[in-house]
Amino acid sequence: MSIKNNKSKRSIDGTITNIFHYKNHSPLSRPLLGNEVPAGFPSPAQDYIEENLDLNEYLIAHPSATYFVKVEGYSMIDAGIYPEDILIVDRAVEPSHKKIVIAIVDGELTVKRLYNKSGKWFLTPENPEFEPLEITRDINFHIWGVVIYSIHKMR
Amino acid sequence: MAKNTVALVDCNSFYASCEKVFNPHLANKPVGILSNNDGIIVALSDELKQLGISRGNAAFKIDKRLIREHGIKLFSSNYTLYGDMSARVMNTLSMFTPDLEIYSIDEAFLSLTGFEHLNLTDYGRQIKRTVRQHTGLPVSVGIGSTKTLAKIASRFAKKHNFAEGVFDISDHPDKDKILRWVEVEHIWGVGRQYAKMLRRNGITNAYELTQVPDNWLQKKMTIVGLRLVKELRGISCVDLEMDIKPKKEIVSSKSFGSTVTELQDLLEATSDYCSVAVKKLRSENQVASLIIVFLSTNRFKNEPQYANYAKARLPLPSGYTPDFIRAANRILKKIYRPGYKYKKVGVMLADIVHQSKAPLDFFQPTYLDDHRKIIMDCMDDINEKMGSHRIAYASAGIKKPWQMRRKNLTPSYTTSWEHIPVVKAI
Numbered sequence: 001m002s003i004k005n006n007k008s009k010r011s012i013d014g015t016i017t018n019i020f021h022y023k024n025h026s027p028l029s030r031p032l033l034g035n036e037v038p039a040g041f042p043s044p045a046q047d048y049i050e051e052n053l054d055l056n057e058y059l060i061a062h063p064s065a066t067y068f069v070k071v072e073g074y075s076m077i078d079a080g081i082y083p084e085d086i087l088i089v090d091r092a093v094e095p096s097h098k099k100i101v102i103a104i105v106d107g108e109l110t111v112k113r114l115y116n117k118s119g120k121w122f123l124t125p126e127n128p129e130f131e132p133l134e135i136t137r138d139i140n141f142h143i144w145g146v147v148i149y150s151i152h153k154m155r
Numbered sequence: 156m157a158k159n160t161v162a163l164v165d166c167n168s169f170y171a172s173c174e175k176v177f178n179p180h181l182a183n184k185p186v187g188i189l190s191n192n193d194g195i196i197v198a199l200s201d202e203l204k205q206l207g208i209s210r211g212n213a214a215f216k217i218d219k220r221l222i223r224e225h226g227i228k229l230f231s232s233n234y235t236l237y238g239d240m241s242a243r244v245m246n247t248l249s250m251f252t253p254d255l256e257i258y259s260i261d262e263a264f265l266s267l268t269g270f271e272h273l274n275l276t277d278y279g280r281q282i283k284r285t286v287r288q289h290t291g292l293p294v295s296v297g298i299g300s301t302k303t304l305a306k307i308a309s310r311f312a313k314k315h316n317f318a319e320g321v322f323d324i325s326d327h328p329d330k331d332k333i334l335r336w337v338e339v340e341h342i343w344g345v346g347r348q349y350a351k352m353l354r355r356n357g358i359t360n361a362y363e364l365t366q367v368p369d370n371w372l373q374k375k376m377t378i379v380g381l382r383l384v385k386e387l388r389g390i391s392c393v394d395l396e397m398d399i400k401p402k403k404e405i406v407s408s409k410s411f412g413s414t415v416t417e418l419q420d421l422l423e424a425t426s427d428y429c430s431v432a433v434k435k436l437r438s439e440n441q442v443a444s445l446i447i448v449f450l451s452t453n454r455f456k457n458e459p460q461y462a463n464y465a466k467a468r469l470p471l472p473s474g475y476t477p478d479f480i481r482a483a484n485r486i487l488k489k490i491y492r493p494g495y496k497y498k499k500v501g502v503m504l505a506d507i508v509h510q511s512k513a514p515l516d517f518f519q520p521t522y523l524d525d526h527r528k529i530i531m532d533c534m535d536d537i538n539e540k541m542g543s544h545r546i547a548y549a550s551a552g553i554k555k556p557w558q559m560r561r562k563n564l565t566p567s568y569t570t571s572w573e574h575i576p577v578v579k580a581i
Contacts, residue, residue, distance in 0.1 A: 109576060112580075
Protein backbone atom coordinates (compact mmCIF):
# COMPACT_ATOMS: atom_id res chain seq x y z
CA MET A 1 0.00 0.00 0.00
CA SER A 2 1.31 3.43 -0.82
CA ILE A 3 0.07 6.60 0.69
CA LYS A 4 0.23 9.70 -1.39
CA ASN A 5 -0.02 13.12 0.05
CA ASN A 6 -2.09 15.26 -2.26
CA LYS A 7 -1.68 18.36 -0.17
CA SER A 8 -0.71 21.32 -2.31
CA LYS A 9 2.36 23.17 -1.10
CA ARG A 10 0.98 26.64 -1.42
CA SER A 11 -2.35 26.08 0.21
CA ILE A 12 -3.29 27.10 3.70
CA ASP A 13 -4.79 24.61 6.08
CA GLY A 14 -8.26 24.89 7.61
CA THR A 15 -8.97 27.24 10.46
CA ILE A 16 -10.00 24.48 12.84
CA THR A 17 -7.01 23.10 14.60
CA ASN A 18 -8.44 21.49 17.71
CA ILE A 19 -10.77 18.62 18.36
CA PHE A 20 -10.96 17.62 21.98
CA HIS A 21 -11.30 14.08 23.24
CA TYR A 22 -11.62 11.52 20.52
CA LYS A 23 -11.29 7.86 21.31
CA ASN A 24 -9.15 6.24 18.69
CA HIS A 25 -9.64 2.55 18.02
CA SER A 26 -6.74 1.44 15.92
CA PRO A 27 -6.84 -2.23 15.15
CA LEU A 28 -3.90 -1.91 12.74
CA SER A 29 -1.16 -0.50 14.91
CA ARG A 30 2.28 -2.07 14.61
CA PRO A 31 5.02 -2.08 17.22
CA LEU A 32 7.85 0.31 16.51
CA LEU A 33 10.59 -2.01 17.74
CA GLY A 34 10.85 -5.63 18.87
CA ASN A 35 8.77 -6.85 21.78
CA GLU A 36 9.81 -8.43 25.04
CA VAL A 37 11.28 -11.88 24.67
CA PRO A 38 9.26 -14.56 26.45
CA ALA A 39 12.23 -16.02 28.36
CA GLY A 40 15.92 -15.52 28.84
CA PHE A 41 17.81 -12.35 28.31
CA PRO A 42 15.49 -9.34 28.02
CA SER A 43 15.68 -7.41 24.79
CA PRO A 44 18.14 -4.55 25.08
CA ALA A 45 15.70 -2.54 22.97
CA GLN A 46 12.75 -2.75 25.31
CA ASP A 47 13.57 0.47 27.13
CA TYR A 48 13.50 2.31 23.86
CA ILE A 49 10.04 1.28 22.75
CA GLU A 50 7.94 4.38 22.85
CA GLU A 51 4.70 3.65 21.11
CA ASN A 52 3.07 1.82 18.25
CA LEU A 53 2.79 3.50 14.90
CA ASP A 54 -0.77 4.44 14.30
CA LEU A 55 -1.88 5.05 10.73
CA ASN A 56 -5.00 6.86 11.90
CA GLU A 57 -2.88 9.31 13.78
CA TYR A 58 -0.71 9.86 10.73
CA LEU A 59 -3.48 10.21 8.18
CA ILE A 60 -6.38 11.75 10.03
CA ALA A 61 -6.22 15.15 11.65
CA HIS A 62 -9.97 15.69 12.14
CA PRO A 63 -11.63 12.35 12.87
CA SER A 64 -15.20 13.65 13.04
CA ALA A 65 -14.81 15.49 9.75
CA THR A 66 -13.05 12.68 7.87
CA TYR A 67 -14.81 10.40 5.38
CA PHE A 68 -13.69 7.70 2.98
CA VAL A 69 -14.86 7.45 -0.62
CA LYS A 70 -14.08 5.09 -3.48
CA VAL A 71 -12.99 6.24 -6.94
CA GLU A 72 -14.61 5.25 -10.21
CA GLY A 73 -13.12 6.41 -13.53
CA TYR A 74 -9.82 7.56 -15.01
CA SER A 75 -9.93 11.34 -15.12
CA MET A 76 -7.48 11.83 -12.23
CA ILE A 77 -4.77 9.27 -13.04
CA ASP A 78 -2.05 11.90 -13.57
CA ALA A 79 -2.64 13.01 -9.98
CA GLY A 80 -2.11 9.40 -8.93
CA ILE A 81 -5.76 8.68 -8.36
CA TYR A 82 -6.91 5.42 -9.98
CA PRO A 83 -10.19 3.52 -10.10
CA GLU A 84 -10.85 1.54 -6.89
CA ASP A 85 -8.55 3.81 -4.86
CA ILE A 86 -9.90 4.95 -1.52
CA LEU A 87 -9.66 8.67 -0.89
CA ILE A 88 -9.44 10.21 2.56
CA VAL A 89 -11.59 13.31 2.59
CA ASP A 90 -11.24 15.93 5.31
CA ARG A 91 -14.20 18.28 5.37
CA ALA A 92 -12.52 20.49 7.98
CA VAL A 93 -9.93 21.60 5.43
CA GLU A 94 -10.90 24.75 3.54
CA PRO A 95 -11.08 24.20 -0.20
CA SER A 96 -8.75 26.48 -2.15
CA HIS A 97 -6.87 26.86 -5.43
CA LYS A 98 -5.10 23.64 -6.49
CA LYS A 99 -6.64 21.42 -3.82
CA ILE A 100 -8.10 18.14 -4.96
CA VAL A 101 -11.74 18.21 -3.93
CA ILE A 102 -14.87 16.13 -3.90
CA ALA A 103 -17.47 18.32 -5.55
CA ILE A 104 -21.16 17.90 -6.12
CA VAL A 105 -22.00 18.69 -9.72
CA ASP A 106 -25.65 18.26 -10.65
CA GLY A 107 -26.23 15.85 -7.79
CA GLU A 108 -23.18 13.65 -8.45
CA LEU A 109 -20.06 13.30 -6.32
CA THR A 110 -17.01 13.90 -8.46
CA VAL A 111 -13.28 14.20 -7.74
CA LYS A 112 -11.30 16.96 -9.49
CA ARG A 113 -8.63 19.55 -8.85
CA LEU A 114 -10.01 22.96 -7.97
CA TYR A 115 -8.32 25.61 -10.07
CA ASN A 116 -8.51 29.38 -10.16
CA LYS A 117 -7.43 31.09 -13.39
CA SER A 118 -7.76 34.86 -13.71
CA GLY A 119 -10.78 35.04 -11.46
CA LYS A 120 -12.57 32.03 -12.91
CA TRP A 121 -12.90 28.75 -11.04
CA PHE A 122 -12.51 25.38 -12.73
CA LEU A 123 -12.80 21.72 -11.84
CA THR A 124 -9.87 20.29 -13.74
CA PRO A 125 -9.23 16.61 -14.50
CA GLU A 126 -5.68 15.25 -14.41
CA ASN A 127 -5.81 13.30 -17.63
CA PRO A 128 -5.41 14.98 -21.04
CA GLU A 129 -8.35 13.01 -22.40
CA PHE A 130 -10.78 14.89 -20.19
CA GLU A 131 -11.94 18.51 -20.33
CA PRO A 132 -11.94 20.99 -17.43
CA LEU A 133 -15.32 22.27 -16.28
CA GLU A 134 -15.76 25.96 -15.60
CA ILE A 135 -17.88 26.61 -12.54
CA THR A 136 -20.54 29.01 -13.75
CA ARG A 137 -23.67 30.28 -12.10
CA ASP A 138 -25.96 27.90 -13.92
CA ILE A 139 -24.15 24.81 -12.65
CA ASN A 140 -25.53 23.31 -9.46
CA PHE A 141 -22.24 23.09 -7.61
CA HIS A 142 -20.98 22.55 -4.04
CA ILE A 143 -17.71 21.46 -2.54
CA TRP A 144 -18.27 18.34 -0.43
CA GLY A 145 -14.77 18.00 1.01
CA VAL A 146 -11.04 18.19 0.39
CA VAL A 147 -9.05 15.07 -0.52
CA ILE A 148 -5.97 14.74 1.67
CA TYR A 149 -4.71 11.23 0.83
CA SER A 150 -5.27 8.46 -1.64
CA ILE A 151 -4.91 4.82 -0.68
CA HIS A 152 -3.75 2.83 -3.67
CA LYS A 153 -3.29 -0.93 -3.65
CA MET A 154 -0.19 -2.03 -5.57
CA ARG A 155 -1.04 -4.52 -8.29
CA MET B 156 -26.44 34.71 41.54
CA ALA B 157 -23.97 33.88 38.82
CA LYS B 158 -25.27 34.20 35.29
CA ASN B 159 -25.62 31.04 33.29
CA THR B 160 -25.57 30.72 29.54
CA VAL B 161 -26.68 27.62 27.71
CA ALA B 162 -26.92 26.82 24.03
CA LEU B 163 -29.11 24.11 22.55
CA VAL B 164 -27.82 22.80 19.26
CA ASP B 165 -30.40 20.81 17.38
CA CYS B 166 -29.98 19.10 13.99
CA ASN B 167 -32.65 20.04 11.46
CA SER B 168 -34.62 17.03 10.15
CA PHE B 169 -31.71 14.90 11.35
CA TYR B 170 -32.45 11.50 9.75
CA ALA B 171 -33.46 13.00 6.41
CA SER B 172 -30.45 15.34 6.47
CA CYS B 173 -28.07 12.39 7.06
CA GLU B 174 -29.44 10.70 3.93
CA LYS B 175 -28.97 13.92 1.97
CA VAL B 176 -25.29 14.29 2.91
CA PHE B 177 -24.36 11.11 1.04
CA ASN B 178 -26.92 11.34 -1.70
CA PRO B 179 -26.65 14.85 -3.17
CA HIS B 180 -29.45 14.07 -5.65
CA LEU B 181 -31.80 14.42 -2.71
CA ALA B 182 -30.95 18.07 -1.99
CA ASN B 183 -34.20 20.08 -1.93
CA LYS B 184 -36.21 16.89 -2.49
CA PRO B 185 -38.95 15.66 -0.14
CA VAL B 186 -37.44 12.83 1.93
CA GLY B 187 -39.12 10.66 4.56
CA ILE B 188 -37.68 8.04 6.91
CA LEU B 189 -39.77 5.01 7.80
CA SER B 190 -40.16 3.19 11.09
CA ASN B 191 -39.01 -0.37 11.70
CA ASN B 192 -40.77 -2.58 9.17
CA ASP B 193 -41.25 0.45 6.94
CA GLY B 194 -44.70 1.14 8.36
CA ILE B 195 -44.98 4.78 9.27
CA ILE B 196 -43.02 7.97 8.69
CA VAL B 197 -40.86 8.74 11.71
CA ALA B 198 -38.87 11.67 10.32
CA LEU B 199 -39.15 13.91 7.31
CA SER B 200 -37.51 16.79 5.54
CA ASP B 201 -39.08 20.25 5.33
CA GLU B 202 -39.89 19.67 1.67
CA LEU B 203 -42.02 16.68 2.62
CA LYS B 204 -43.72 18.59 5.45
CA GLN B 205 -44.70 21.25 2.95
CA LEU B 206 -46.59 18.62 0.96
CA GLY B 207 -48.87 18.15 3.96
CA ILE B 208 -47.27 14.95 5.23
CA SER B 209 -46.45 14.67 8.92
CA ARG B 210 -44.77 12.35 11.36
CA GLY B 211 -46.85 9.29 12.12
CA ASN B 212 -48.48 9.06 8.68
CA ALA B 213 -48.68 5.51 7.34
CA ALA B 214 -46.39 5.15 4.33
CA PHE B 215 -48.88 3.13 2.27
CA LYS B 216 -51.51 5.85 2.65
CA ILE B 217 -49.46 8.49 0.85
CA ASP B 218 -50.94 9.14 -2.58
CA LYS B 219 -48.85 7.38 -5.24
CA ARG B 220 -49.42 10.29 -7.60
CA LEU B 221 -48.04 12.74 -5.05
CA ILE B 222 -44.95 10.53 -4.69
CA ARG B 223 -44.38 10.48 -8.44
CA GLU B 224 -45.10 14.14 -9.10
CA HIS B 225 -42.81 15.49 -6.39
CA GLY B 226 -40.18 12.76 -6.49
CA ILE B 227 -40.78 11.84 -2.85
CA LYS B 228 -38.15 9.42 -1.55
CA LEU B 229 -38.92 7.14 1.39
CA PHE B 230 -36.12 5.28 3.17
CA SER B 231 -35.93 2.60 5.85
CA SER B 232 -34.30 3.90 9.01
CA ASN B 233 -30.54 3.47 8.76
CA TYR B 234 -29.61 3.72 12.44
CA THR B 235 -26.00 2.72 11.77
CA LEU B 236 -25.57 5.85 9.67
CA TYR B 237 -27.54 8.14 12.00
CA GLY B 238 -25.58 6.90 15.03
CA ASP B 239 -22.23 7.58 13.37
CA MET B 240 -23.29 11.01 12.13
CA SER B 241 -24.61 11.85 15.59
CA ALA B 242 -21.23 10.99 17.13
CA ARG B 243 -19.54 13.24 14.57
CA VAL B 244 -21.84 16.14 15.42
CA MET B 245 -21.31 15.70 19.16
CA ASN B 246 -17.53 15.47 18.68
CA THR B 247 -17.56 18.65 16.63
CA LEU B 248 -19.66 20.44 19.25
CA SER B 249 -17.20 19.46 21.96
CA MET B 250 -14.72 21.85 20.31
CA PHE B 251 -16.87 24.74 21.44
CA THR B 252 -17.35 24.07 25.14
CA PRO B 253 -15.83 22.09 27.97
CA ASP B 254 -19.32 21.07 29.19
CA LEU B 255 -21.58 19.25 26.79
CA GLU B 256 -24.74 17.32 27.52
CA ILE B 257 -25.81 14.94 24.76
CA TYR B 258 -29.55 15.23 25.14
CA SER B 259 -30.66 12.98 22.29
CA ILE B 260 -29.36 11.56 19.02
CA ASP B 261 -29.68 14.99 17.39
CA GLU B 262 -29.59 17.54 20.24
CA ALA B 263 -26.99 18.72 22.72
CA PHE B 264 -26.82 21.39 25.39
CA LEU B 265 -23.57 23.35 25.51
CA SER B 266 -22.66 25.36 28.57
CA LEU B 267 -21.48 28.79 27.42
CA THR B 268 -21.20 30.19 30.93
CA GLY B 269 -18.07 32.32 30.98
CA PHE B 270 -18.28 32.93 27.24
CA GLU B 271 -20.47 36.03 27.65
CA HIS B 272 -17.67 38.42 26.64
CA LEU B 273 -18.08 37.02 23.13
CA ASN B 274 -20.90 37.99 20.83
CA LEU B 275 -22.86 34.81 21.49
CA THR B 276 -24.94 35.06 18.33
CA ASP B 277 -21.71 35.14 16.34
CA TYR B 278 -20.41 32.21 18.36
CA GLY B 279 -23.63 30.34 17.57
CA ARG B 280 -23.16 31.09 13.89
CA GLN B 281 -19.64 29.75 14.08
CA ILE B 282 -20.95 26.55 15.69
CA LYS B 283 -23.56 26.20 12.98
CA ARG B 284 -21.06 26.83 10.19
CA THR B 285 -18.50 24.39 11.59
CA VAL B 286 -20.98 21.54 12.08
CA ARG B 287 -22.26 22.12 8.56
CA GLN B 288 -18.76 22.06 7.12
CA HIS B 289 -17.50 19.03 9.06
CA THR B 290 -20.58 16.85 8.77
CA GLY B 291 -22.75 18.38 6.07
CA LEU B 292 -25.65 18.60 8.53
CA PRO B 293 -27.71 21.75 9.13
CA VAL B 294 -28.30 22.70 12.77
CA SER B 295 -30.16 25.37 14.70
CA VAL B 296 -28.66 27.07 17.71
CA GLY B 297 -30.73 28.53 20.54
CA ILE B 298 -29.06 30.48 23.33
CA GLY B 299 -30.53 31.49 26.69
CA SER B 300 -29.80 31.76 30.38
CA THR B 301 -31.47 28.39 31.13
CA LYS B 302 -31.97 25.13 29.28
CA THR B 303 -35.69 25.81 28.89
CA LEU B 304 -35.03 29.26 27.38
CA ALA B 305 -32.36 27.79 25.10
CA LYS B 306 -34.98 25.31 23.85
CA ILE B 307 -37.36 28.16 23.10
CA ALA B 308 -34.62 30.14 21.38
CA SER B 309 -33.78 27.15 19.19
CA ARG B 310 -37.43 26.76 18.19
CA PHE B 311 -37.52 30.47 17.37
CA ALA B 312 -34.35 30.14 15.30
CA LYS B 313 -35.91 27.32 13.30
CA LYS B 314 -39.24 29.02 12.68
CA HIS B 315 -38.02 32.48 11.70
CA ASN B 316 -36.02 32.80 8.52
CA PHE B 317 -34.40 36.10 9.51
CA ALA B 318 -32.65 34.37 12.43
CA GLU B 319 -30.78 32.18 9.93
CA GLY B 320 -30.79 29.29 12.36
CA VAL B 321 -29.23 31.08 15.34
CA PHE B 322 -31.06 32.99 18.07
CA ASP B 323 -29.95 34.33 21.45
CA ILE B 324 -33.01 35.11 23.55
CA SER B 325 -30.96 36.95 26.21
CA ASP B 326 -29.84 39.35 23.54
CA HIS B 327 -33.38 40.23 22.50
CA PRO B 328 -34.75 43.59 23.75
CA ASP B 329 -38.25 42.20 24.34
CA LYS B 330 -37.95 38.73 25.83
CA ASP B 331 -41.62 38.73 26.88
CA LYS B 332 -42.68 39.11 23.27
CA ILE B 333 -40.79 35.93 22.39
CA LEU B 334 -42.34 34.10 25.33
CA ARG B 335 -45.81 35.19 24.20
CA TRP B 336 -45.09 33.60 20.85
CA VAL B 337 -44.54 30.18 22.50
CA GLU B 338 -47.78 28.28 23.02
CA VAL B 339 -47.94 26.14 26.16
CA GLU B 340 -47.93 22.93 24.11
CA HIS B 341 -44.50 23.84 22.77
CA ILE B 342 -42.78 24.48 26.09
CA TRP B 343 -40.14 21.89 26.88
CA GLY B 344 -41.44 19.63 29.66
CA VAL B 345 -45.12 20.58 29.38
CA GLY B 346 -46.94 17.39 28.42
CA ARG B 347 -50.30 17.15 26.71
CA GLN B 348 -52.24 16.80 29.98
CA TYR B 349 -50.60 19.85 31.59
CA ALA B 350 -51.08 21.86 28.41
CA LYS B 351 -54.83 21.11 28.50
CA MET B 352 -55.04 21.99 32.18
CA LEU B 353 -53.22 25.30 31.58
CA ARG B 354 -55.53 26.21 28.71
CA ARG B 355 -58.57 25.44 30.88
CA ASN B 356 -57.16 27.97 33.32
CA GLY B 357 -56.68 30.57 30.62
CA ILE B 358 -52.91 30.18 30.29
CA THR B 359 -52.05 29.89 26.62
CA ASN B 360 -48.42 30.87 26.20
CA ALA B 361 -45.06 30.83 27.97
CA TYR B 362 -45.27 34.48 29.03
CA GLU B 363 -48.61 33.96 30.77
CA LEU B 364 -47.16 30.93 32.51
CA THR B 365 -44.33 33.01 33.98
CA GLN B 366 -46.93 35.35 35.57
CA VAL B 367 -48.63 32.58 37.57
CA PRO B 368 -47.92 32.56 41.33
CA ASP B 369 -45.52 29.91 42.59
CA ASN B 370 -47.88 28.24 45.04
CA TRP B 371 -50.51 27.67 42.34
CA LEU B 372 -47.86 26.14 40.08
CA GLN B 373 -46.56 23.85 42.77
CA LYS B 374 -50.09 22.72 43.64
CA LYS B 375 -51.12 22.08 40.03
CA MET B 376 -47.89 20.97 38.42
CA THR B 377 -45.75 19.79 41.38
CA ILE B 378 -42.23 20.97 42.04
CA VAL B 379 -41.22 19.89 38.55
CA GLY B 380 -43.64 22.39 37.03
CA LEU B 381 -42.47 25.14 39.34
CA ARG B 382 -38.87 24.48 38.35
CA LEU B 383 -39.86 24.67 34.71
CA VAL B 384 -41.50 28.07 35.15
CA LYS B 385 -38.50 29.39 37.07
CA GLU B 386 -36.39 28.34 34.12
CA LEU B 387 -38.70 30.36 31.87
CA ARG B 388 -38.15 33.32 34.17
CA GLY B 389 -34.41 32.92 33.65
CA ILE B 390 -33.51 31.15 36.88
CA SER B 391 -31.49 28.06 36.09
CA CYS B 392 -32.91 24.98 37.84
CA VAL B 393 -31.94 22.14 35.54
CA ASP B 394 -28.21 21.53 35.39
CA LEU B 395 -26.41 20.06 32.44
CA GLU B 396 -26.00 16.32 32.80
CA MET B 397 -22.55 15.49 31.62
CA ASP B 398 -22.36 11.95 32.95
CA ILE B 399 -24.22 9.21 31.23
CA LYS B 400 -26.34 7.45 33.81
CA PRO B 401 -26.04 3.68 33.85
CA LYS B 402 -29.14 1.97 32.57
CA LYS B 403 -31.61 0.42 34.98
CA GLU B 404 -33.18 -1.79 32.36
CA ILE B 405 -32.15 -2.92 28.90
CA VAL B 406 -34.86 -3.82 26.40
CA SER B 407 -34.41 -5.44 23.04
CA SER B 408 -37.53 -5.92 21.00
CA LYS B 409 -38.65 -5.45 17.44
CA SER B 410 -41.80 -6.06 15.49
CA PHE B 411 -41.59 -8.92 13.02
CA GLY B 412 -41.45 -8.23 9.31
CA SER B 413 -44.32 -10.65 8.81
CA THR B 414 -46.52 -12.41 11.34
CA VAL B 415 -44.91 -15.36 13.08
CA THR B 416 -46.81 -18.39 14.29
CA GLU B 417 -44.19 -21.08 14.98
CA LEU B 418 -42.50 -21.52 18.35
CA GLN B 419 -39.16 -22.20 16.64
CA ASP B 420 -39.15 -18.74 15.00
CA LEU B 421 -40.07 -17.08 18.28
CA LEU B 422 -37.25 -18.94 20.02
CA GLU B 423 -34.80 -17.73 17.40
CA ALA B 424 -35.94 -14.11 17.67
CA THR B 425 -35.78 -14.25 21.47
CA SER B 426 -32.25 -15.66 21.36
CA ASP B 427 -31.24 -12.92 18.92
CA TYR B 428 -32.67 -10.13 21.08
CA CYS B 429 -31.05 -11.70 24.15
CA SER B 430 -27.64 -11.56 22.54
CA VAL B 431 -28.16 -7.88 21.62
CA ALA B 432 -29.33 -6.94 25.11
CA VAL B 433 -26.62 -8.85 26.98
CA LYS B 434 -23.92 -7.44 24.72
CA LYS B 435 -25.14 -3.95 25.60
CA LEU B 436 -25.07 -4.94 29.26
CA ARG B 437 -21.44 -6.03 28.98
CA SER B 438 -20.44 -2.91 27.07
CA GLU B 439 -21.41 -0.90 30.16
CA ASN B 440 -19.56 -3.29 32.47
CA GLN B 441 -22.75 -4.44 34.07
CA VAL B 442 -24.35 -7.72 35.05
CA ALA B 443 -28.05 -8.53 35.43
CA SER B 444 -29.99 -11.18 37.29
CA LEU B 445 -33.55 -10.80 36.06
CA ILE B 446 -34.88 -11.48 32.58
CA ILE B 447 -38.40 -10.81 31.35
CA VAL B 448 -39.75 -12.11 28.05
CA PHE B 449 -42.90 -10.72 26.47
CA LEU B 450 -44.81 -11.52 23.31
CA SER B 451 -47.94 -10.21 21.65
CA THR B 452 -50.15 -10.44 18.60
CA ASN B 453 -50.96 -7.40 16.43
CA ARG B 454 -53.61 -5.52 18.36
CA PHE B 455 -54.48 -3.39 15.35
CA LYS B 456 -55.69 -6.42 13.42
CA ASN B 457 -59.04 -8.05 13.75
CA GLU B 458 -57.63 -11.43 14.77
CA PRO B 459 -57.61 -13.54 17.93
CA GLN B 460 -55.49 -11.60 20.42
CA TYR B 461 -52.98 -12.87 22.95
CA ALA B 462 -50.24 -11.16 24.92
CA ASN B 463 -48.26 -12.39 27.87
CA TYR B 464 -45.00 -12.07 29.72
CA ALA B 465 -43.06 -13.96 32.36
CA LYS B 466 -39.78 -13.56 34.16
CA ALA B 467 -36.94 -15.68 35.45
CA ARG B 468 -34.24 -14.97 37.96
CA LEU B 469 -30.70 -16.21 37.51
CA PRO B 470 -29.06 -17.65 40.63
CA LEU B 471 -26.33 -15.02 40.37
CA PRO B 472 -25.96 -11.86 38.26
CA SER B 473 -24.40 -12.66 34.91
CA GLY B 474 -23.19 -11.14 31.67
CA TYR B 475 -23.00 -14.50 29.91
CA THR B 476 -25.36 -14.54 26.94
CA PRO B 477 -26.12 -18.30 27.02
CA ASP B 478 -27.35 -17.96 30.64
CA PHE B 479 -29.98 -15.53 29.40
CA ILE B 480 -30.83 -17.38 26.19
CA ARG B 481 -31.48 -20.56 28.17
CA ALA B 482 -33.70 -18.73 30.65
CA ALA B 483 -35.52 -16.82 27.91
CA ASN B 484 -36.27 -19.95 25.93
CA ARG B 485 -37.64 -21.64 29.06
CA ILE B 486 -39.93 -18.66 29.70
CA LEU B 487 -41.06 -18.46 26.10
CA LYS B 488 -42.03 -22.14 25.97
CA LYS B 489 -44.16 -21.51 29.04
CA ILE B 490 -46.05 -18.49 27.68
CA TYR B 491 -46.29 -19.53 24.02
CA ARG B 492 -49.76 -20.54 22.82
CA PRO B 493 -50.10 -22.09 19.38
CA GLY B 494 -52.65 -20.80 16.89
CA TYR B 495 -51.94 -17.08 17.22
CA LYS B 496 -50.28 -14.75 14.74
CA TYR B 497 -47.52 -13.04 16.69
CA LYS B 498 -46.29 -9.55 15.83
CA LYS B 499 -43.69 -8.96 18.48
CA VAL B 500 -41.47 -10.63 21.02
CA GLY B 501 -38.95 -8.95 23.29
CA VAL B 502 -36.62 -9.39 26.22
CA MET B 503 -35.87 -7.06 29.07
CA LEU B 504 -32.95 -7.32 31.47
CA ALA B 505 -33.41 -5.91 34.96
CA ASP B 506 -31.79 -5.92 38.39
CA ILE B 507 -28.71 -4.54 36.76
CA VAL B 508 -25.61 -3.73 38.78
CA HIS B 509 -22.10 -2.70 37.90
CA GLN B 510 -19.71 -5.64 37.73
CA SER B 511 -17.75 -4.30 40.69
CA LYS B 512 -20.88 -4.37 42.86
CA ALA B 513 -22.04 -7.85 41.92
CA PRO B 514 -22.55 -10.07 44.97
CA LEU B 515 -20.21 -12.99 45.52
CA ASP B 516 -21.25 -16.55 46.24
CA PHE B 517 -19.71 -18.98 48.66
CA PHE B 518 -20.49 -22.12 46.71
CA GLN B 519 -20.10 -21.27 43.06
CA PRO B 520 -17.95 -18.99 40.94
CA THR B 521 -19.57 -15.77 39.81
CA TYR B 522 -19.67 -14.65 36.20
CA LEU B 523 -16.71 -12.37 36.81
CA ASP B 524 -14.27 -14.99 37.97
CA ASP B 525 -14.86 -17.94 35.76
CA HIS B 526 -14.50 -18.92 32.11
CA ARG B 527 -17.81 -17.34 31.12
CA LYS B 528 -16.44 -13.82 31.27
CA ILE B 529 -13.33 -14.83 29.34
CA ILE B 530 -15.46 -16.35 26.58
CA MET B 531 -17.69 -13.29 26.35
CA ASP B 532 -14.79 -10.82 26.29
CA CYS B 533 -13.12 -12.86 23.59
CA MET B 534 -16.30 -12.99 21.52
CA ASP B 535 -16.89 -9.26 21.87
CA ASP B 536 -13.29 -8.58 20.80
CA ILE B 537 -13.59 -10.75 17.71
CA ASN B 538 -16.90 -9.19 16.74
CA GLU B 539 -15.54 -5.71 17.20
CA LYS B 540 -12.53 -6.42 15.02
CA MET B 541 -14.13 -8.56 12.35
CA GLY B 542 -17.70 -7.37 12.04
CA SER B 543 -20.57 -7.38 14.45
CA HIS B 544 -22.06 -10.78 13.60
CA ARG B 545 -18.91 -12.74 12.93
CA ILE B 546 -19.59 -14.98 15.92
CA ALA B 547 -23.26 -15.41 16.73
CA TYR B 548 -25.50 -17.90 18.47
CA ALA B 549 -26.88 -20.72 16.33
CA SER B 550 -30.03 -20.59 18.43
CA ALA B 551 -30.64 -17.10 16.99
CA GLY B 552 -31.06 -18.71 13.57
CA ILE B 553 -29.27 -18.21 10.28
CA LYS B 554 -31.94 -17.15 7.80
CA LYS B 555 -34.05 -15.28 10.34
CA PRO B 556 -37.27 -15.17 8.32
CA TRP B 557 -38.93 -13.23 11.16
CA GLN B 558 -36.55 -10.28 10.79
CA MET B 559 -37.99 -6.83 10.28
CA ARG B 560 -38.48 -5.41 6.83
CA ARG B 561 -36.10 -2.73 5.69
CA LYS B 562 -36.62 -2.66 1.97
CA ASN B 563 -35.36 0.86 1.27
CA LEU B 564 -32.24 0.81 3.40
CA THR B 565 -29.41 3.06 2.23
CA PRO B 566 -25.76 1.89 2.61
CA SER B 567 -23.73 2.36 5.80
CA TYR B 568 -21.69 5.04 4.08
CA THR B 569 -19.42 5.80 7.03
CA THR B 570 -19.05 2.52 8.88
CA SER B 571 -18.47 -0.21 6.30
CA TRP B 572 -15.72 -0.39 3.67
CA GLU B 573 -18.09 -2.05 1.24
CA HIS B 574 -20.54 0.82 1.54
CA ILE B 575 -18.40 3.94 1.30
CA PRO B 576 -19.67 6.47 -1.25
CA VAL B 577 -18.40 6.25 -4.82
CA VAL B 578 -17.01 9.41 -6.43
CA LYS B 579 -16.81 9.75 -10.19
CA ALA B 580 -13.55 10.63 -11.90
CA ILE B 581 -15.05 10.99 -15.36
